[in-house]
Amino acid sequence: MSPSAVTRYEQAFAQWLGAGRAFAFWKGRVAMYAILKALGVGEGDEVILPGYTCVMDVNPIKYLGARPAYVDIEPVTYNMDVGLLPGRITDRTKVIVAQHTYGYPCEMDAILQAAADRGVAVIEDCCLAMGSTYRDKVCGTFGKAAYWSSQWNKPYTTGIGGLATTDEPDLADKLEAMCRADLVNPSAKSALVLAAQRMVYRAVIYPRTTAAVTALFRWMTHKGLVIGSSSTREFVPEMPDDFFMGMSAGQGRAGLKQVRRLEKNLAHRRRMRGIYDGLLRDAGWDVPQIPDYMDPVLVRYPVRVADKARAVAEAASAGVELGTWFECPLHPIETPMHLYDYEEGMCPQAEKASREVVNLPVHPRANERTARRSVEFVKSIGPAQD
Numbered sequence: 001m002s003p004s005a006v007t008r009y010e011q012a013f014a015q016w017l018g019a020g021r022a023f024a025f026w027k028g029r030v031a032m033y034a035i036l037k038a039l040g041v042g043e044g045d046e047v048i049l050p051g052y053t054c055v056m057d058v059n060p061i062k063y064l065g066a067r068p069a070y071v072d073i074e075p076v077t078y079n080m081d082v083g084l085l086p087g088r089i090t091d092r093t094k095v096i097v098a099q100h101t102y103g104y105p106c107e108m109d110a111i112l113q114a115a116a117d118r119g120v121a122v123i124e125d126c127c128l129a130m131g132s133t134y135r136d137k138v139c140g141t142f143g144k145a146a147y148w149s150s151q152w153n154k155p156y157t158t159g160i161g162g163l164a165t166t167d168e169p170d171l172a173d174k175l176e177a178m179c180r181a182d183l184v185n186p187s188a189k190s191a192l193v194l195a196a197q198r199m200v201y202r203a204v205i206y207p208r209t210t211a212a213v214t215a216l217f218r219w220m221t222h223k224g225l226v227i228g229s230s231s232t233r234e235f236v237p238e239m240p241d242d243f244f245m246g247m248s249a250g251q252g253r254a255g256l257k258q259v260r261r262l263e264k265n266l267a268h269r270r271r272m273r274g275i276y277d278g279l280l281r282d283a284g285w286d287v288p289q290i291p292d293y294m295d296p297v298l299v300r301y302p303v304r305v306a307d308k309a310r311a312v313a314e315a316a317s318a319g320v321e322l323g324t325w326f327e328c329p330l331h332p333i334e335t336p337m338h339l340y341d342y343e344e345g346m347c348p349q350a351e352k353a354s355r356e357v358v359n360l361p362v363h364p365r366a367n368e369r370t371a372r373r374s375v376e377f378v379k380s381i382g383p384a385q386d
């Protein structure tokens with residue numbers, strides 16, 4: 001019997017990454033949950049992550065009865081401030097999540113050292129960072145495991161979708177056993193609705209149309225008419241019954257196609273980053289000074305503006321595809337942050353970035369014209385003032 005589309009996708013992705021094994025899931029957050037569970041995270045443990053993330057990245061920690069411990073970010077790469085990390089590690093810390101924000105690699109040497117000093121595991125959140133390298137090694141190959149997302153806004157899309165990867169045979173065996181025992185299959189209806197959404201996405205989502213289509217999509221998700229990235233049930237830290245779900249064959253086929261064209265996608269993103277850097281530098285804006293041992297592949301191009309609310313309000317009519325990540329330390333703004341152990345003031349740099357940063361498209365449907373229009377737009381808003 002020939003392997004299923006999902007198996008072929010897992011194998012193709014593992015091969016691209018150079019990792020031992022890949023496991024596909026309904027969403028990236030499910031992959032994170034599987035990894036944490038396989039590492040034995042449970043009641044009373046702590047998991048460290050940056051206080052500038054998506055709440056869907058915190059849910060798996062809470063679902064397992066563990067506690068998130070947030071580290072503030074440094075303002076250039078928006079990644080965990082590694083100077084603060086050792087002070088956050090306690091006897092209860094079980095895992096550190098190195099989230100490569102927007103595609104900028106974390107300072108992996110410092111994270112791995114701090115973790116080794118205290119016998120803590122490191123895993124990588126690569127949901128925003130496919131193809132980025134740190135000291136010539138690709139992100140996703142530093143920690144015990146990594147997880148990836150192929151939701152609508154991610155480096156490539158399978159509608160929604162996620163992967164866990166690992167090079168450690170023991171961990172891979174645990175993940176495999178867990179999937180065999182507990183993973184539920186998506187219903188035929190969900191798989192079909194998602195397939196229809198992928199078709200619509202391919203037909204209508206372009207930089208100029210994204211804002212209008214997204215507004216309609218959110219409304220339809222709210223009404224339960226389409227499969228959104230997150231349901232209202234996911235805004236409380238209690239695991240929905242059908243959370244631990246596998247990937248449908250349609251997602252697997254879509255993923256396989258995307259892996260085949262991945263290098264082209266990544267090259268395009270690298271080129272777009274250069275274009276944005278150049279346009280903003282020419283306009284006299286500060287462009288992030290990224291150390292030369294990092295080669296980021298961005299999922300979106302982040303930029304700090306003087307008035308984020310005005311930028312968000314005016315982007316659609318200016319035909320600009322403007323992203324709002326992250327709207328607060330635990331994106332999106334609707335998150336009841338107290339239920340996730342975040343108190344205002346915990347991560348001041350993350351809170352400042354949430355107020356200032358918008359992000360611009362670098363995906364394969366964006367081009368130099370898109371970048372010029374986007375930069376003209378952010379120029380009309382002005383740079384954030386310190």
Ligand SMILES: Cc1ncc(COP(=O)(O)O)c(C=O)c1O
Nearest residue numbers: 027028029054056057127149151
């Ligand atoms: C940094 C980060 N990690 C993980 C996730 C979860 O990915 P998914 O939506 O595939 O569950 C997200 C969600 O968008 C994210 O922004």
